[in-house]
Amino acid sequence: METESMDCESSTRSIPNDNETYHFSSTKKHAGAAAAVVTNIVGPTSTAAATSVYELLECPVCTFSMYPPIHQADDTTQFRDSVAEIALGQAYCHNGHTLCSTCKVRVHNRCPTCRQELGDIRCLALEKVAESLELPCKYYNLGCPEIFPYYSKLNHESLCNFRPYSCPYAGSECGVVGDIPFLVSHLRDDHKVDMHAGSTFNHRYVKSNPREVENATWMLTVFQCFGQYFCLHFEAFQLGMGPVYMAFLRFMGDEEEARSYSYSLEVGGSGRKLTWEGTPRSIRDSHRKVRDSNDGLIIQRNMALFFSSGDRKELKLRITGKIWKEQHSPDSGLCIPNLSS
Amino acid sequence: MEPRINHLQIESQVHELLDYPVCTNQITSTIYQCSNDYTGEVNNDKEKPYNCPYSGSKCTVTGDIRWLLQHLRNDHHVEMHDGRSFSHRYVHHNPKHLHHATWMLTLLDCYGRQFCLYFEAFHLKKTPMYIAYMQFMGDEEEATSFSYILEISGNGRKMTWQGVPRSIRDSHKTVRDSQDGLIITRKLAMFFSADNTNSKELKLKISGRIWREH
Numbered sequence: 001m002e003t004e005s006m007d008c009e010s011s012t013r014s015i016p017n018d019n020e021t022y023h024f025s026s027t028k029k030h031a032g033a034a035a036a037v038v039t040n041i042v043g044p045t046s047t048a049a050a051t052s053v054y055e056l057l058e059c060p061v062c063t064f065s066m067y068p069p070i071h072q073a074d075d076t077t078q079f080r081d082s083v084a085e086i087a088l089g090q091a092y093c094h095n096g097h098t099l100c101s102t103c104k105v106r107v108h109n110r111c112p113t114c115r116q117e118l119g120d121i122r123c124l125a126l127e128k129v130a131e132s133l134e135l136p137c138k139y140y141n142l143g144c145p146e147i148f149p150y151y152s153k154l155n156h157e158s159l160c161n162f163r164p165y166s167c168p169y170a171g172s173e174c175g176v177v178g179d180i181p182f183l184v185s186h187l188r189d190d191h192k193v194d195m196h197a198g199s200t201f202n203h204r205y206v207k208s209n210p211r212e213v214e215n216a217t218w219m220l221t222v223f224q225c226f227g228q229y230f231c232l233h234f235e236a237f238q239l240g241m242g243p244v245y246m247a248f249l250r251f252m253g254d255e256e257e258a259r260s261y262s263y264s265l266e267v268g269g270s271g272r273k274l275t276w277e278g279t280p281r282s283i284r285d286s287h288r289k290v291r292d293s294n295d296g297l298i299i300q301r302n303m304a305l306f307f308s309s310g311d312r313k314e315l316k317l318r319i320t321g322k323i324w325k326e327q328h329s330p331d332s333g334l335c336i337p338n339l340s341s
Numbered sequence: 342m343e344p345r346i347n348h349l350q351i352e353s354q355v356h357e358l359l360d361y362p363v364c365t366n367q368i369t370s371t372i373y374q375c376s377n378d379y380t381g382e383v384n385n386d387k388e389k390p391y392n393c394p395y396s397g398s399k400c401t402v403t404g405d406i407r408w409l410l411q412h413l414r415n416d417h418h419v420e421m422h423d424g425r426s427f428s429h430r431y432v433h434h435n436p437k438h439l440h441h442a443t444w445m446l447t448l449l450d451c452y453g454r455q456f457c458l459y460f461e462a463f464h465l466k467k468t469p470m471y472i473a474y475m476q477f478m479g480d481e482e483e484a485t486s487f488s489y490i491l492e493i494s495g496n497g498r499k500m501t502w503q504g505v506p507r508s509i510r511d512s513h514k515t516v517r518d519s520q521d522g523l524i525i526t527r528k529l530a531m532f533f534s535a536d537n538t539n540s541k542e543l544k545l546k547i548s549g550r551i552w553r554e555h
Contacts, residue, residue: 239468239526240465240466240467240468241465241466241467241468241470241526242465242466259497268503271485271488271504271505272502272503272504272505272521273501273502273503273504274500274501274502274503275499275500275501275502275503276498276499276500276501277498277499277500277501278497278498278499279497279498293528293532294525294526294528294529294532295498295529295532298525298526298529300520300524302519302520303520303524
C-alpha cells in the first residue's frame with residue numbers, strides 16, 4: 001500500500017456516536033458458510049468464487065459494500081453528493097484497518113478498530129478487485145433483477161427503470177422521490193396541487209397585471225386518465241424574446257410508456273387559434289429541461305393578450321386541451337434530440 | 342401539389358436579390374411610365390394603388406392587383422401556385438447563418454383572388470425566430486372574409502396556426518412585428534427538423550390552406 005503523509009484537520013462537525021467505541025477484529029467472521037457473507041448484501045448474488053473478497057470490502061461499521069476510489073480519506077476531502085447513495089471507498093488507518101468513507105466521516109478521523117489516525121491512502125490493487133466484482137443494482141428491492149460489475153452498475157443505476165421518480169413539482173426543486181402513486185399523493189397533500197379526473201381540460205389563466213411576469217410563475221395540475229397520471233404545466237417566464245407563456249404536458253412514468261400518449265393544447269381568440277400537438281415528456285426529464293427545449297405551446301405575451309378577450313390589459317387566456325392514447329406506437333422516425341441548453 | 346424545396350440561401354441570394362437591379366435599372370423607367378400612365382386609366386379609380394408586397398424595402402412600385410401580380414412574377418420572379426392548399430419545405434443546411442430578414446414569398450391563387458405567403462427568419466430581441474403568415478392582395482374588408490391555416494410538423498409534434506390574412510395595405514414588416522402568424526423559435530424549428538441523422542439542417546415542412554368564411 002502506498003502511503004502519503006497528509007495533514008489532517010480535526011473535524012469540527014458534530015458527529016453522532018462520538019462517544020461510542022467500536023470493537024472489531026480485523027477480520028470479521030460470520031457464523032456459517034462463506035456464502036453467508038454475501039447475505040449482508042441483500043438481494044440477488046453472483047456466484048463468483050471470490051465471496052471472501054466481498055467480506056474484505058465490507059465496512060466493519062455499517063457492513064455496506066464499498067467501491068472505488070478506495071482511498072484513505074481525511075476530513076479535508078470534499079464530500080461528494082453521491083456519497084449519500086454509494087459508499088465511496090475505504091479509509092485506512094496506518095495499521096491497514098478499513099472502513100467506508102461514509103462511516104469515516106463519523107468517526108472523527110480515528111480508526112474504529114484501533115483508534116489510530118486515518119489518512120489519505122489509496123489502494124489501487126483493491127480498487128481493481130472491486131472493479132471486477134459483481135453486485136446487484138441498488139434498486140433490487142424495487143424490482144430490478146440485474147447484476148453488474150462496478151462501473152457498469154453505476155451507469156445502469158442512473159438509468160435503471162426501477163429507480164424512483166423525483167417529485168415533478170415545478171419551482172424550487174423538491175427532493176422527494178418515490179413511485180408514482182406515492183408522488184401523486186405527495187403532490188396532492190404536500191404541494192396542494194389540483195387533481196382532475198378525465199382527459200380533457202379547459203382552463204382559464206387570469207392575471208390582472210400581465211406586465212409583471214415574475215420569473216417562472218407557474219401552475220401545475222395533475223390529470224388522471226387511462227389509468228395514468230399526467231402533469232399539465234402552465235408557466236410565465238422570460239425567454240430571449242421577451243415574456244412568454246408556455247403550457248406543456250408531462251407523463252408520470254417512463255419515456256417509453258409516455259410515447260403511447262399524445263396531447264393537444266389550443267388557445268385562441270379574435271379569429272386566430274394556435275394549436276400544439278405533441279407527445280408528453282416523461283417526468284424523468286426535469287421540468288426545466290422540457291421548458292427550455294420549448295417542447296410545448298409557447299405564446300408571447302403580446303399574442304396572449306391579443307387572445308385574451310377584452311382590453312388587452314388583463315391576461316385571460318383560455319387553454320383547452322385533451323390527452324389521448326395512440327392506437328399504435330409512433331413511427332420509428334421519432335426521436336427526441338437533446339435540446340437542453 | 343408537389344412539395345417545393347425553397348432554399349434559404351444565405352447572404353449570397355439575399356444580397357443578390359437586394360442588389361438585383363429590379364427596382365433601379367431595368368424596370369424603373371417602365372414602372373414610372375406605367376404608374377403615370379396607369380393612374381389615368383385605372384378602372385377602379387376609387388381604389389388606391391397598392392404597394393408592391395415584395396419584402397425587399399427597395400421596391401417602390403405601386404399599382405393595382407393585376408399589375409402587381411405581373412410585376413411580382415416578371416420582375417421579382419415570385420412563384421405563383423394555384424389552389425387553396427399547399428405544402429412547402431424550407432431547407433437550409435446551416436440555419437445558424439441565417440441573418441435576420443431572410444424571407445421567402447410565394448403567391449397563391451384561389452377563389453379568384455391572390456394571397457401572399459411569407460416565410461421569414463428574423464431576430465426577436467436577439468432570439469432567432471421563424472414566422473410564416475399570409476396576406477391578402479386586396480383591402481382589409483375583403484381580407485377578413487378569409488381564414489387560413491399553417492401547419493408545421495415533424496418529430497412527433499405539430500403546431501397549427503389559424504389566422505385571418507392581413508391586407509397588403511399593411512406592410513409585411515408590420516405583420517411580422519405584430520407576430521400575427523405561425524411563429525417559432527429556431528430551437529423549436531430545429532426540433533421539428535430533427536431526424537435520425539445528426540444533421541443540424543433546417544428542414545421545415547409547412548403546409549396549409551385558405552378558405553372563405555363568408
